[in-house]
Amino acid sequence: MELSERKKKILAAVVDEYIKTAEPVGSKTILQTCDLNCSSATVRNELAELVGMGFLEQPHTSAGRIPTALGYRIYVNELMERQKLSIEETEEINRGLNEKLRQLGTVVSNVGTLAANLTNYTAMAFSATMACTVTRYDLIYVDANTFIIVAMLSNNSVKNKLVNLPISVGQDMIVRLSSAFNANFTNITEEKITPLLIRATERAIDDTMGLTGVVASFAIEVLTSEKATQSYLAGANHLLNQPEYRDPGKAHALMSYLSDNPPLQSIDVSEISPDDGVRVLIGPENVAEELKDSSVIVASYDAGDNTKGLIGVVGPTRMDYSKVAAKLSLIASALSARLGGGSEPPPGLHNKLIVKGDIHEP
Amino acid sequence: MELSERKKKILAAVVDEYIKTAEPVGSKTILQTCDLNCSSATVRNELAELVGMGFLEQPHTSAGRIPTALGYRIYVNELMERQKLSIEETEEINRGLNEKLRQLGTVVSNVGTLAANLTNYTAMAFSATMACTVTRYDLIYVDANTFIIVAMLSNNSVKNKLVNLPISVGQDMIVRLSSAFNANFTNITEEKITPLLIRATERAIDDTMGLTGVVASFAIEVLTSEKATQSYLAGANHLLNQPEYRDPGKAHALMSYLSDNPPLQSIDVSEISPDDGVRVLIGPENVAEELKDSSVIVASYDAGDNTKGLIGVVGPTRMDYSKVAAKLSLIASALSARLGGGSEPPPGLHNKLIVKGDIHEP
DNA sequence: TATTAGCACTCGAAGGGCGAGAGTGCCAAC
DNA sequence: GTTGGCACTCTCGCCCTTCGAGTGCTAATA
Numbered sequence: 001m002e003l004s005e006r007k008k009k010i011l012a013a014v015v016d017e018y019i020k021t022a023e024p025v026g027s028k029t030i031l032q033t034c035d036l037n038c039s040s041a042t043v044r045n046e047l048a049e050l051v052g053m054g055f056l057e058q059p060h061t062s063a064g065r066i067p068t069a070l071g072y073r074i075y076v077n078e079l080m081e082r083q084k085l086s087i088e089e090t091e092e093i094n095r096g097l098n099e100k101l102r103q104l105g106t107v108v109s110n111v112g113t114l115a116a117n118l119t120n121y122t123a124m125a126f127s128a129t130m131a132c133t134v135t136r137y138d139l140i141y142v143d144a145n146t147f148i149i150v151a152m153l154s155n156n157s158v159k160n161k162l163v164n165l166p167i168s169v170g171q172d173m174i175v176r177l178s179s180a181f182n183a184n185f186t187n188i189t190e191e192k193i194t195p196l197l198i199r200a201t202e203r204a205i206d207d208t209m210g211l212t213g214v215v216a217s218f219a220i221e222v223l224t225s226e227k228a229t230q231s232y233l234a235g236a237n238h239l240l241n242q243p244e245y246r247d248p249g250k251a252h253a254l255m256s257y258l259s260d261n262p263p264l265q266s267i268d269v270s271e272i273s274p275d276d277g278v279r280v281l282i283g284p285e286n287v288a289e290e291l292k293d294s295s296v297i298v299a300s301y302d303a304g305d306n307t308k309g310l311i312g313v314v315g316p317t318r319m320d321y322s323k324v325a326a327k328l329s330l331i332a333s334a335l336s337a338r339l340g341g342g343s344e345p346p347p348g349l350h351n352k353l354i355v356k357g358d359i360h361e362p
Numbered sequence: 363m364e365l366s367e368r369k370k371k372i373l374a375a376v377v378d379e380y381i382k383t384a385e386p387v388g389s390k391t392i393l394q395t396c397d398l399n400c401s402s403a404t405v406r407n408e409l410a411e412l413v414g415m416g417f418l419e420q421p422h423t424s425a426g427r428i429p430t431a432l433g434y435r436i437y438v439n440e441l442m443e444r445q446k447l448s449i450e451e452t453e454e455i456n457r458g459l460n461e462k463l464r465q466l467g468t469v470v471s472n473v474g475t476l477a478a479n480l481t482n483y484t485a486m487a488f489s490a491t492m493a494c495t496v497t498r499y500d501l502i503y504v505d506a507n508t509f510i511i512v513a514m515l516s517n518n519s520v521k522n523k524l525v526n527l528p529i530s531v532g533q534d535m536i537v538r539l540s541s542a543f544n545a546n547f548t549n550i551t552e553e554k555i556t557p558l559l560i561r562a563t564e565r566a567i568d569d570t571m572g573l574t575g576v577v578a579s580f581a582i583e584v585l586t587s588e589k590a591t592q593s594y595l596a597g598a599n600h601l602l603n604q605p606e607y608r609d610p611g612k613a614h615a616l617m618s619y620l621s622d623n624p625p626l627q628s629i630d631v632s633e634i635s636p637d638d639g640v641r642v643l644i645g646p647e648n649v650a651e652e653l654k655d656s657s658v659i660v661a662s663y664d665a666g667d668n669t670k671g672l673i674g675v676v677g678p679t680r681m682d683y684s685k686v687a688a689k690l691s692l693i694a695s696a697l698s699a700r701l702g703g704g705s706e707p708p709p710g711l712h713n714k715l716i717v718k719g720d721i722h723e724p
Numbered sequence: 725t726a727t728t729a730g731c732a733c734t735c736g737a738a739g740g741g742c743g744a745g746a747g748t749g750c751c752a753a754c
Numbered sequence: 755g756t757t758g759g760c761a762c763t764c765t766c767g768c769c770c771t772t773c774g775a776g777t778g779c780t781a782a783t784a
Contacts, residue, residue: 026776039728044777062734062777109471140500140512148520150502150512158510158522236598237621240614248610252602259599388747401757406748424747424763 003074009034010046011055012079015067019318022243024064069283069317072295076280076321083326093118093330097338107303107339109232115311115331116235119324126264127309128229131189134219137181144168149218154187155307159222163214176205181215190223231262244293244316254314257290264298264310272300276329283317295319299332303339311335365436371396372408373417374441377429381680384605386426431645431679434657438642438683445688452692455480459696469665469701471594477673477693478597481686486620489671490591495549496581501540506530511580516549517669521584525576538567543577552585595620606655606678619652620676629672634662638691645679657681661694665701673697 003011013034017025027043030036036043047065050056055071058064067075085093096114112125132154140148145168150160180201185193193216202212236255245251272279281296297319298312311332313324365373375396379387389405392398398405409427412418417433420426429437447455458476474487494516502510507530512522542563547555555578564574598617607613634641643658659681660674673694675686 024776028776038726040776041728041730042726045727048778058777060735062775063736064776136504138502138510138512142498142514148500148512148514150500150510150522152504152510152524156524158524160512160520160522162514162518162520235621237614237617240610240617246610248602248608248613251610251613252599255599255602259597386747390747400755402747403757403759404755407756410749420748422764423749425765426747 006036006038007046007050008079009036010043011050011067011071012075014047014050014056014065015071015075015079018066019320022316022318024059024066026064029064067318069285072282072317072321073285076282076325080322082276083322085323085326085330089327090330093327094334097331097334108230108309109234111309111311111331111335112232112234115313115328116238118331119313119327120235120238120241121313121315121319121324122233122235122239122258124231124233124258124262124264124312124314125309126229126231126262126312127303127307132223132226133187133189134223135186137178137185137215137219139174139178139181139215141171141174144170147174149215151219151222153222153226155226157226159218161218165209165211167209169209169211173205173207173211177207177211177215180205180212181219185216185219190220190227193220193223231264233258233262239314242316242318244318254290254294257288258314261288264312267296267298267310267312272298276325277301277332278325278329280321280325293317295321297321297324297328299328301332301335301339303335309335368398368400369408369412370441371398372405373412373429373433374437376409376412376418376427377433377437377441380428381682384678384680386421386428388426391426429680431647434644434679434683435647438644438687442684444638445684447688447692451689455689455692456696459693459700470592470671471596473671473673473693473697474594474596477675477690478600480693481675481689482597482600482603483675483677483681483686484595484597484601484617484620486593486595486674486676487671488591488593488674489665489669493551494585494588495551496585497548499540499543499547499577499581501536501543501577503533503536506532509536511577513581513584515584515588517588519588523580527571527573529571531571531573535567535569535573539569539573539577542567542574543581547578547581552582552589555582555585601676604678604680606680616652616656616676619650623650629658629660629674634660638687639663639694640687640691642683642687655679657683659683659686659690661690663694663697663701665697671697 010030013030014025017029017033027040027047030043030047031040047056050071051058051065054068055074056065057068059066096118108125108127112123115123115125134151135154136152138150138152140150142148142162145165146163147165147169148160148162150158152158184197184201198212198216201207201216202210205212236258239245239251239255245254267279267281278297278299281291281298283295284292286292286294286296291314293316294314295317296312296314298310301309301311303309311328313328315324372392375392376387379391379395389402389409392405392409393402409418412433413420413427416430417436418427419430421428458480470487470489474485477485477487496513497516498514500512500514502512504510504524507527508525509527509531510522510524512520514520546559546563560574560578563569563578564572567574598620601607601613601617607616629641629643640659640661643653643660645657646654648654648656648658653676655678656676657679658674658676660672663671663673665671673690675690677686
């Protein structure tokens, strides 16, 4: 079914206006915002037809019109003008990214906070890594009671741990331990590190003190955590900005849902539009009951090293799709450029050398 | 001014009841909850006197009484029975701590989430570390284009970074670099690592490729980040549970304040009661305007390695002081035991060995 | 046939009045 | 010092009315 040019104009005007004011918009208001050469009566006729088609609805017989989920969908797909971010806004995002990424700590939480701040909506960040293995162990002998485990992973990140022993251990033992691990524990996934393997190694290197077990459980812990997904909720306060969450019950329900089950998990990455890297889920298009009258905008980024990340923003269906989508898209692609290919040097570091990998903190 | 035994009983009853119901409590209700051998009229007289003394107030002439900030203060200081947590509750906290600490990642955010979950209030966690230095550098040669920096800090944590070089570097250079850093860059604070020192070292080891700079800036970054404080807000949704934040404007204002300026920063650690390690700030006792009608309960823990941490809980002045204080106190001391002295082995690891320090992740 | 002007109509939001109920304050008696 | 009793106060919830924005419809018009 094709919409006439005028209907499109009117539908777009309703959505735009409703996004701004959160109140049903009437025929007169439409006349003021977009210049159609006709009277309010004509607009009313058109509005009535749009209601019939399912793009608009009226809360009460004599109120203005508000968009339905379908209406928003048409708007997002065809009608809305793709926002160009102003230079200031682009600058702001880049500045934010530079600052946030320079600070150490989990990228995920920083990105979440950043997205929330920049869009003024509640944001979630999410990242998942594929299974990986340890490619190399280094055990650093510190003193008779102390050594450091350093493990290099297949995704090029490095993990370490300081181990204090209640008894003395010779440097030779550490060396033996190290070569045993490099021989038997590299390039295997976490499940392959069995008690059997540990027992065998202990016998092989004559380890009576359980050192093998310590290093092995470190490896298991690291690999498990690497597989684990991280998620983060930021800017919950922005929810309360929106009049549709005026009812504390609703706000509470949604917020609790968001803190417990980050909805980004259920999003199929393959469905993200390839051209701008953004996906919009409007109201009932969300599977979760709690999100049926909210919208979610998601962008995916490539965090390098086998890791895919998602950033999303949650708000009322009456959301500034155009602006938020533009911002998320920019954030995602800037992130991919910084974290992903590694072709660009990370900001704020020597540019003589390509320094890859992150600083790790406890 | 001394309160009669009966006045104390009545005041306690009012606070207890109001904490439960959030509604002004009348003389009859008091008679039901605590058995005083007198009539409601007598209670009314006592109530009137308590109002006169400033411990209670009435919202309207003919409503029941609610506690004033002063009333809560007396209650917290003298009246409330120090809750003994049930075995189940203690278990729950310990289980929570074990799980949360086994998961990798920042302790701060986990502790915050845990406190929020266990108390059903909004929680904040905060930690600050004293200045520290690098005590030892190890540079691990991986291949001609790659090496790993491992730095041991004076607070016994270990940091690392993987460096990729666009050009080849010999193993001998890495060794020279390593000994130079151990000679000149250990035990100095971040400010002492000057361009001058870097230049001098470069000349000394014949480094024309800026390697010294890379390692030095890593050291600076690590030391700076170690000084930095972390803070974290969790369980924002619990705020909306409380009827006093029914008004979305209020809820929003408080939540925004909490996300932007974690109020724990301003808390003077020295004022925390030494016996249970908890401090209670009631309503107007808070300096921040936004917290004037909320209460904050804070506990401090020792995260070991020169690090002090705070966990706090924010809620309406009508807060379950007794239970929350007990829980926070337990969480804090359990945390101190685990992170602090190092006298106890961390959970879930070999108990043959004392393993200290954390696993670090990107 | 599409558009317009006009008019009656509908419905929600806002405001005022009313009754019920909870709880007090006070007084006189014990 | 305590008690029973009674009049008083104030809020909350309810219903009613009014007001106004915006519609739907119809008949006239280009």
